[in-house]
Amino acid sequence: MGMVAAEMSEEASDDYEEITEPQKSSEDGKNRSKTWKRSNKIVNTATLFVGDNEQLALKGSQIAIKVDGIRARVLIDCFFYNDNDQQLEGTFKMRLPQGASPYYFAFGESILLDGDKRKDSIPFIDQEALVFSEEKIREMRSNSWSVPKVARVVEKEKAAFAYGQTVRRRVDPALAEWAGADVYNCKVYPLMPNKLHRIVIGYDVNLTAIDDDWVYNFSIPKVDCPLVLDVEVAKIKEVSFKITPDIKMQSEKSTETFRMVNPKEEEIEIRYQDSKNIALQSPKIEGQPSYFASSITPVLPPSSKVEISDNAIIALDVSLSSNPDKFNVWLQLTEAILVNNPNTIKKFTVMLFNIETFWWKKELVENTPENVKAFLEYAHQIALEGASDINFALSTISNAEWTKNTSNTIFLMSDGADTWGESDAYKMAGHLTNNERVFAYNTGMSGTSLSTLNHLTRSSGGALFSVTGEDEIQKVSTAFATVPWRIDQISIPDTQDILIAGRPDYIYEGQRLLITGRGTISKGTKVHLEVSQNNSMKEIEMEINTSIDSELTSRVYGQIATGILEEFDYVTEKKSIAYAKHFKIPGKTCSLLMLDTEEDYNAYNIRATEDAYVVASTTVQETLLVVLKDIKELLGSSKNTFKQWIEHLANTDGMDFTIPASLEILVDKTPEANFSIIQKELECASIYKKEIPTQFSDSLLQPKLNYDVVSEEANRRLEKYGASDALKVISSLVEKNPGNTVLARDVGFTALDWGLNEQAYYLFKRVLTTRPYEPQTYQAIAKSLANIENYELSLLYYEIAITAKWDPRFGEFRRIVALEYLNLLGQIKDRANFALATYATSRYKTLRSEFKEEYADLMLVISWNTDNTDIDLHVVEPTGEECYYQNNTTKIGGYMTADVTQGYGPEMYILQDAKKGEYEVKVKYFASNRNRTSTRTKVYATIYKNWGKKNESARTKVITLEDNKEMHNILTVVID
Template identity: 40%
Template sequence: MNARHTLLILLALATVALLAFIGLALDPQMRNDLERWTAVPENTHVDATRQRTAQPLAPLPATESSQIAQPESAVSPNLLARLPLRPSLVATTYESSDTPSSTSAEASTWKRSELVANSAALMVGDDEMLPLEGMQLHAKIDGFRARVLLDLYFYNDNYSTLEGRLKLRLPEGATPFYLAFGQTEWEDEVLPKDHPIWRSREKVRSARTNPEDLLASRTETWIGPKEAKMVSRKKAAFAFRETVRREIDPAILQWAGPGMFSAAVYPIEPEQVHHIVVGYDVDLITLGDTLELRIDVPQDVPAALVDVNVAKLPAVAVTTQPAALGDTVDNHVFYRFEDVSGKALLVHQKVEGNVLLDGSDSAGSFFAAHLTPDIPASEEIPSSPRAVFVVDTSLSSNPDRFNVYLALLEAVLTNNRDSLQEFAVVFVDVEARWYADGFLANTKENVDALIVAANTLALEGATDVGLALREATSPRWYKSQNEQAWDVFFLSDASATWGEDDPHALAAILASGNAGPVFSYKSGLGGSDDALLAQLARQSGGALFSVTGSSEVAAASRAHRSRPWQLVDVTLSGGSDLLLSGAPRQLYPGQELVLVGRGRPDAEASAKFVLRRPGVETSSVLEAKFAHRMTSEMAPRVYGSVALSQLESLQRATGDVSEAYARHFRVTGPSASLLMLESEDDYLSYGIVPEDDTLVVTSESATARLRTAVAQIGESLGDPKARFLGWIGEMKGTEGLGFAPSEAFLGVLAAMPKSAFAAPERDLVGTTQLRSKLSQDLREKLASRTFSGDDLDDEAERRFAQNGADDGIKALSSLVEEHPGDSTILRDVGFRALEWGRGEQAYHLFKRVASARPWEPQTYHALALTLAELGHNDLALAYFEVGLAGQWDGRFGEFSTIMAIDYARFLNQVDASTLSAPEFAAQRRKEVTAGLELDEAGLLVTMTWNTDGTDVDLHVVEPGGEECFYSHPKTAMGGSMTRDVTQGYGPEMYVLPKTKAGKYLIKAKYYSSDSTRLTTRTKVAVTVYRNWGKSNETVERQVVKLESTGEVQEISSFEVK
């Protein structure tokens, strides 16, 4: 062989190696991330009479879909493993043993990423957190219910006293009932394993888990511990904020969205280990005949210990993963697991038959039963020939849920191909993107292309459930009328973090368009709004199915084809006030139920379900017997949680009873929070007095109150006017708020048309839809939830500059998705949306703040100005009146004056014909302007900000250099500044009646921040009016971030000729 031949061979080998390397290195999905797919799928049915308003996601050409191998069977057990992997999953998922292989006979729950339940972060700034040095978790299992106690130990490695915010991610359906906080004797950040800070095996085994017993078992290692009380949620939030301002020791645990709870604690003393205890109850997950408690332990906890106490059921085997031998004592099995940081522990009970728990508290006897009635299966009915799939692509789907959704999407399409002939798919976060503008034929090629395309999408942003339902019922591209309704498969956690959040208003959307039954799925991954999913199913005649692992996908994909039974009644001998969790109206074979009620059911009692086939008058009685029964202290809280969930769904008519139930059964959620103050006198100072909640619970059965509530407000559920009037009534009845609207205004509200209260809507239509358009760094941070506010601020600014407001807002909305209950973030994003001309988005954000914090009037000001700019004049007038009807705290400065000035401007400029009460508006114009010394101004500047406990000063430099600010509030030119606001939000205002030639400079100075936080994301929103009140008025809005105390930011400068 000559040298030339050798060289050619070497070159050929090198080329082959290079091509192989490229083929292995490149993610097949990244090769398929196209700006737009132009191939038309086969058999596409499009209604061409309706103009397309946004570019859809078209499927990939069939030739490209072959890059991913497809199995011969309909659905493979390891479906998720063969789906195209998202790059972020490689680094964030647990070991593959969490997902069963194709040969595994054991069912298991879904694979989790590192975003696990029981995660806890004690934030002491926007991005700073204190290290979690240790966690001891104690789980007590009674049948299908578990009580979990988290003992968390944090070390303050700073030299200052701080306020912290404990952010908890809890398992699906968890309901916190206990919070305690204090210091320990330990002053080192390292907690040795043998230190007595851990409770011994003996103490854990002998300890009771009732709230009144928890403190006593921990006093030896605590200094000055305090326990929280259950308090009305709004009273709790107000009392906590005011108490921190006085530098007294409070703490509060409140609901921050499905699966998320936030606990604010103060003071966190420097160089001390602090001990926080949180208790919650949760149902075990059902996997066939196995009840599973999954205990996730966060990663990177230096010391982690888990104790498990299982009350044995007769003839029921208990196993654990990892396998462990427990100690049996008095019919309980005890396990201890050490060094478990970053691990998932599983406790399994093989339970054949239904389980009933009973117990009592001061309000009487209660029971809770977990049962799967043997509902007769009938011949399957065909699917609707058409279906619309809603697929959630928000941040909460990243990364775990999205794989589940794709598994279900493919399985439903594949396993129902005999009758489901056509499908359409809409991907939803804060915007909606259709996969194609029309229904596609349900072929293997089209489904394969869909799965490939779906795996190129970015998973970010908040969740707009209202938008999803509007598109599912009335697609923007569909205009045909009177056609057969299609099935809707709603693949989302339904946590409405964006847009409309009223469940009745959301469910009312289903009454329009062509949507038929809505089918949804519970994955058990946590964070889902199961109450809303159940309501959508109930209202549409659909169902909510449980799919807790990949082994259940195949059966779940056809479950909707079983002909349902209508539930007529349910009885249980010895029980009363019976309620089913989720209040289902239809039952399907294999459906899992939780039945609760009062009393102690008879020893041999069985639940009897009266069922009826749709369209059939005769009924059948189905009996469900209980194979296991035990007395449990958890039974009353199961009843309380189920009852409260249904009472809160009718809050306008059940508010007083809902709060009493929440306090008595210690259920943290929309009605009540856990609040800890220094002394009884502090509670009394905020009107928090002992309530006779036991009497209310005893005398007001949940079923009776629900019937009364439905009779009172049933027809007005989902009506925005009724909701607004109900809110006004709540405001009037809130002690300490000083809200006193005039009778004339209340009369005007009552007379306004329903349409006046409809929320302004404008759909976002962005261009950042593909994963490849996000940087690798941002993709990883989104998947692992390690992004900061600054990361998303920078990304939003970049997108706004390149693509416009909708793309920028989508980037910021991930902050809302991750922190749905954080008013600071809601204000922040709302200000930015307003600055970028998206007042429709800002409206919903401000509205959420107003609902959660009604004592802060700046939000009503923001709502009024937003609505006025959008032309929703009746509702704008209403919010102006609300802002002027309260006796607000003096720390808000001259709020009423500033509100009146803007109201006068609105009344002067509004077209009277656009108001439903022009006479009232004319009278109010006279009254409001009479107290003002201002009709017009050459320059008017207002400033507000988004963080409490913060002092920001407005400065205006006039021509000649004279500077107007808080210590020099009046200038020779005639400029004046309102009173300095030093404790948060503002507003502050500068007015110059007549401008003179020269340069004007507007600045904001960050004088001081909240001293109990290391850093705070303070944003100032500044509005500059030139020629205010005149025909040539101009408006400029800017939002500016202030980084550090003492900083001065230039807002605007201009020159008057």
């Protein structure tokens, strides 16, 4: 694997499986590059979890692939058998290839084929009957699929709310949510006992450009069940294609097809050879708009060497997602960049990051072979674990003493998947204040967030380079050192709304552009590109070599258009949603949701809208002309973002919220700085592989992390090193399961308990983004902010929590959170440096009048992290009397709030005048989620002594409930 592999120590090669060096094929007399060979093939592998570790058995799978030029469509049928005697809810998980866009999701019970007596027989479809259009998929399965339900694209918050409410009624919804780069979490319900269930998911994905070829690699999942794979490849005039492995094809008029039954191969490759400038054109249908898509490689005039800083900072991602494949690529790139540019890069240093940041050298060192070798030896000793906090990494670079007074070139060696901390790309780019240019690299591997990488490189005047195989490393390692050409205009006759994927401002030699738009193009169509460099302007003309009609074309446009609109968050949200729904693009703004009946959709105000009209009446280019003028002021301001967010809450399902005039004034009076939470630097002692148990290191390489193994290692490091090290360990769960709100709450509670409040804040904020109708999250955020003394922002979250009207299932939430808020107001209203002191004083008086409790010798509050779960708070008083929901008022004055039976809490026990003695605090695991065989429930308890008094004290306790244990002791409080 090049020089990096040769210099790896024996210890390092034992710990990490390497990416196999790409081989060359020369059957046609040409050497043809290949993409990276991944060591851990989890792409396209389907699992259906019905608990933390319990899965339903996959009984069979049928995969159909359609390849049209530069685009492929994949349709996967998965058959799971529920051999439990209970009805269950399942979480269907699949890691998709990079950039894949799901277009179809359906779920239903499978039925027996005629004459088949086996209860779990697999109804595979004949190869001749395979279809890929949404209209035909269900029809072709009608004889073996009992009343299947097909998902619709719905606004993300509305979809999550409708799903949760429907599950509580124990009827039939399913939900597929975007959970980060190329990760979809799909919830399905109900999985009927002793029945075979069919889940069908379809997605589109671009082929990979390798030299002059277009290549599609499909990783064949390793399964212990029957597997049928069908492939259809479009014939393209004047372009040949090759299938690896060599398979006999059945030739049709416009396609070639083949079938593989229980293939032993790990991968198939379809390669269109010498296929420059292929274009896709949507089929001509009367009354329907036309779309096109193509990839072009402009031939640019020669460029001179660029004048950039001769100081390089390598920002190296050492999170779990880099382990091991991407990390080896990052090291090869780093070595090539330093070795191949000695006259451009005079000095360098390396900052490594996951949820923490640490430097190889806290100085810039000379770019010499000795220093490069020393860094590589150091890098191979680093343990790859934890989540990725790109925002904090960039902040660390901008604030380092040895970088402040220098201009630096930043090489971001990361997949851009920001699973931790601040996720706003505009805020990330805001750290680039010293004229830093950011260069990043797209490996083509799953889990890459191109939107983040594109934004950071574009906004800094850098570039995102493609490096999909080892052969490209040497070429791209020097590309940054030439002057790029600015893209001024692109035009094509008889077309409009021409869009370039990633919206690049600059182009480098050899860089491909994926373009799409409205209109018609064909073989011979000329693409005109105007570029400029310094004061020189050039016109470049490219010709479309060949064009094919493809039903996949419109979603190429839809995916790129929706992605561009989603970049601008709330500014273009309405249009983003309209485009996403029209082109069926689930992602940042929309999810796939299926409900039981049309009446169910209507109940949640999910109705047909005029999305087609919105798309037809507007173009993305027209929208960009308007929003780009003021975008930095709008999205660059955390305060403006907060304002728009609370306005959005007024129209959110599941909560009744009207913004009071007082809250609007409070937001205006709150300083801008309070809306940006600056994280404290975590100082972890354990960063080397030799410090980590082998069993745990091995577990990190598994497709699914074991919660118990991770928790055990976190507890070990907590005891040995402290909270920062322990949090890094459990953040691996978040990295592996982005978008999982149960885990985010779980880890957030733990971070709060360990005093890492800034980390907790960002975890809860991610939950709030998709679940704004759950009031406990506002309380948790307000508490974490109060703990770091950001009282202004804490006050705003408390105000939302007590102003909104919540679902009755949340019990006496307002009373509990108001008492907590009242206590905070009493502590801060007289602080001279508190910007909102006048309001706090007034609010304290009005809120104080609502409650008789002015103090309490003992107050206990619990919340938990799982929905549809009944946790009961029990307090055994010194008299022996037990206070709980069936005995909520005791003889000595103890009071228990209403029982919350459907999840999250909170529940509170309060005793104003406590009798001396011991109070045993317990929680009863009354009922877990009945639709899961098991699930982790973590309880967060706050215990106040002398609440409301000058000598008030508080402590927190977090416990994980065991499924087989009904009553759990939290602690004993002594009142003396």
